[in-house]
Amino acid sequence: MTPVLSHFIAGEFRPDADGPLLPVINPSDRDDVIALAPEGSAAAAALAAAAASAALSSWRRLPGPARAEHLYRWSSAIEARRAELARALSREVGKPIAEATGEVARCTMILRYYAGEAVRDLGDVIPAQMPGALQFTMRDPLGVVALITPWNFPAAIPLWKAAPALAFGNTVVLKPSELAPHVGVLLAETAAAAGLPPGVFNVVLGGPSAGAALLEEASVRAVSFTGSAGVGARVAAACAARNIRYQTEMGGKNVAIVLPDADLDLAARLTAGGAMRYAGQKCTATSRVIVAHPVEAAFLDRLRAAIEALPIGPVEDAACAVGPLITPAARDRVRAALANAPGERMFGGEPPGDARLARGLFLVPALLRDVDPGASVAQDELFGPVLAAFGVRDVDQAITLANRSRYGLSASLFTRDLGA
Numbered sequence: 578m579t580p581v582l583s584h585f586i587a588g589e590f591r592p593d594a595d596g597p598l599l600p601v602i603n604p605s606d607r608d609d610v611i612a613l614a615p616e617g618s619a620a621a622a623a624l625a626a627a628a629a630s631a632a633l634s635s636w637r638r639l640p641g642p643a644r645a646e647h648l649y650r651w652s653s654a655i656e657a658r659r660a661e662l663a664r665a666l667s668r669e670v671g672k673p674i675a676e677a678t679g680e681v682a683r684c685t686m687i688l689r690y691y692a693g694e695a696v697r698d699l700g701d702v703i704p705a706q707m708p709g710a711l712q713f714t715m716r717d718p719l720g721v722v723a724l725i726t727p728w729n730f731p732a733a734i735p736l737w738k739a740a741p742a743l744a745f746g747n748t749v750v751l752k753p754s755e756l757a758p759h760v761g762v763l764l765a766e767t768a769a770a771a772g773l774p775p776g777v778f779n780v781v782l783g784g785p786s787a788g789a790a791l792l793e794e795a796s797v798r799a800v801s802f803t804g805s806a807g808v809g810a811r812v813a814a815a816c817a818a819r820n821i822r823y824q825t826e827m828g829g830k831n832v833a834i835v836l837p838d839a840d841l842d843l844a845a846r847l848t849a850g851g852a853m854r855y856a857g858q859k860c861t862a863t864s865r866v867i868v869a870h871p872v873e874a875a876f877l878d879r880l881r882a883a884i885e886a887l888p889i890g891p892v893e894d895a896a897c898a899v900g901p902l903i904t905p906a907a908r909d910r911v912r913a914a915l916a917n918a919p920g921e922r923m924f925g926g927e928p929p930g931d932a933r934l935a936r937g938l939f940l941v942p943a944l945l946r947d948v949d950p951g952a953s954v955a956q957d958e959l960f961g962p963v964l965a966a967f968g969v970r971d972v973d974q975a976i977t978l979a980n981r982s983r984y985g986l987s988a989s990l991f992t993r994d995l996g997a
Contacts (some may be wrong), residue, residue, distance in 0.1 A: 582614040582758050584621050584782055585765035587628035588775025593621055593782070601759060604671035604901040605892045605937040611669055614758040617783010619790035622750075625779040626794035629721040629748040632776030637718050637746035644744055645695040651771040652688035655681065655764075662732065662763055664893070669759050670728050671938070672855055673897040680733045687733065691740035699745075718746035719822060720798035723791045725812065727804050728903060729858050731757035735764060738801045739778065747799070748777050752791055754804075755784040756903060792816065799823065803860075806958075828958045829986025832865040832979040836972055837872050839991035841879050849883035851989070852964040853942040856900050861987045865955060866966050867975045873968045877946065880966070881923060884942050889929050891937075901938040902961060908938045911961035918965075920948035925962070950981055958984070972997050 581598060583590040593615030603609035615621070636644070655662065659681050667677040705712040724738045731753060739749045753761030765780045781787055785808075792800060792815045799822035802812045809827035816823035833848045835841070851863035868876050887898040902908040915926040925943030928934075942962035948955050955965050969975045972992075979988060990997065 579610055580612045582612050582762050582782060584615070584625065585762065585769075585778075585780040586621070586625045586776075587631070587779070588769060590762075590765070591621075591624070593618060595620055599755065599784075601669065601756070603668050604903050605668075605934075605939075607936050607938070609668070612759050614755065614782050617752075617755070617781065617787025617790075619786070621781050621783065622752075622787055622790035622794060625750045625781045626721060626723075626791065626796045628776040628779050629750050630796040632774060633718075633720055633748045636743075636748055636774060636777050639746070641695040641697075641699075641744075644746065645692040647771065647773055647777075648688045648692040648695065648740060648744060651768055651773060652685045652692070654767040654771040655688070656685045658763075658767060659685075662760070662767075665763055666732055666760050667892045670731055670757050671892055671901040671903060672729075673892050673894075673900045675895055675897070676855055677892075680730060683733050684736050687736045687740050691744040694741070695744040716745070720747060721794075721796045722747045722749050722799045722801065723794070723797045724749060724751045725788045725791070725800065725802045725804065726751065726753050728754035728756035729855070729860075731760035732764060734803055735761065738803075742799075742801075743777065748779075750779045750781060750791060750797070752781050752783065752788050755782070758782045789815075792819075797821065802826070826860070828860045828960075828984060829862075830865065830956065830958055830982045830984040831861060831863050831987045832867060832982075833863050833989045834972070834975045834979060834991065835866065835868045835872065835876055836975070836990070836992040836994065836997055837869045838993045839872070839876075840993075841872060841876050844991035845876060845879035845883040847989070847991075848964075849880060849887060850898075853884055853887050853962045854898050856902055856940065857942075857962040857964075858903060858960050860958075862960075863989070864959065864964060865979075865982075866964060867969055867978055868966060869972075869975065870968050870970060873966075877923070877944075877966060880964075881944060884925075884944060884964075887942065889931070889934065889939055889941065891933055899939070899942060899962060901934075902940060903938070905938060907960065908940060911940060911959055911963060914954050914957075914959055914961075915943055915945075915963065918945055918948060918954040919952050920965075921946050950978060956982065
């Protein structure tokens with residue numbers, strides 16, 4: 578029987594009485610329905626915000642070392658279920674099992690890091706002008722913090738946001754992506770097993786309407802969002818209208834630059850992995866590579882071989898590196914972008930021929946060259962296994978081309994020249 582997921586509010590799992598249930602489907606095997614999850618509602622968001630608000634007073638008064646102990650116990654609860662969490666994560670979002678295992682391990686590290694931060698100094702003593710006066714600063718928690726997180730790192734990104742918020746005395750409402758609700762529920766289970774006080778960490782399931790409702794809750798004093806640029810802009814506008822803190826992280830069109838003195842084998846291997854692992858579904862994935870003309874042909878030969886060497890396979894296979902796209906719409910979007918891309922497609926962009934992968938949303942990674950730098954495929958975040966290569970004269974032209982983007986997230990430079 579397919580399990581039905583529930584919100585986690587005030588330390589209890591609560592089914593959603595409003596609205597339909599939506600299937601959560603394994604992108605590597607579309608016949609595999611993982612669970613049914615609520616579409617989400619304003620009522621659930623209100624309950625979760627109220628629970629976080631009610632828990633705030635006692636949580637913020639806890640000394641830092643006591644909050645640190647809670648986070649450390651949570652890390653141990655996750656570590657105890659590492660293999661189970663990795664399998665669930667891999668199945669839900671199509672992340673190769675080796676990467677999924679690494680992500681769960683990172684969750685333990687995140688919680689332990691912020692457990693350590695909770696016992697550090699907070700504030701400063703300032704020299705006073707008047708004798709006998711003591712002048713100092715303190716830092717207070719903001720209050721209830723809403724976290725709206727994506728599907729591609731469904732365990733690590735929620736904890737990157739929740740751990741510092743909790744360490745410094747805030748309470749949290751997490752709204753995970755509607756494509757990854759099961760991992761959100763598992764995080765709630767581990768928080769409960771660790772004895773986190775009721776209401777300190779809450780999980781509201783659902784799609785955009787649930788997230789929008791959370792933004793309007795009066796008790797929410799800060800929002801941290803990771804996702805698309807369009808949605809992030811709406812989040813920022815909603816928070817600015819309420820004069821509350823917000824943090825938005827919204828994608829990239831990341832570049833690698835390869836200069837003539839680079840180790841071409843190393844550059845090819847790292848660029849291939851950065852572009853194509855997890856089917857390029859990372860905001861930091863490399864989607865452009867700029868190569869100096871003297872080594873362009875030699876590098877592209879190596880790059881093609883490095884990409885073709887990355888295994889495409891069932892995500893539970895320990896050797897799998899690429900994996901499927903997250904939804905049919907995502908795969909269709911990537912294929913449409915490739916069909917309309919100017920320039921030469923060196924290879925890739927079609928479903929693989931392996932019969933084991935027929936029920937999944939797999940694409941062979943695609944390498945393009947001689948693309949117009951202003952074309953959509955060179956400017957828009959595709960979130961798929963597509964890499965566009967460009968040739969340039971020198972490092973100055975490479976940097977000019979690298980900066981021809983509205984995004985500014987990550988970049989890499991392969992050279993032995995520290996001045997470059």
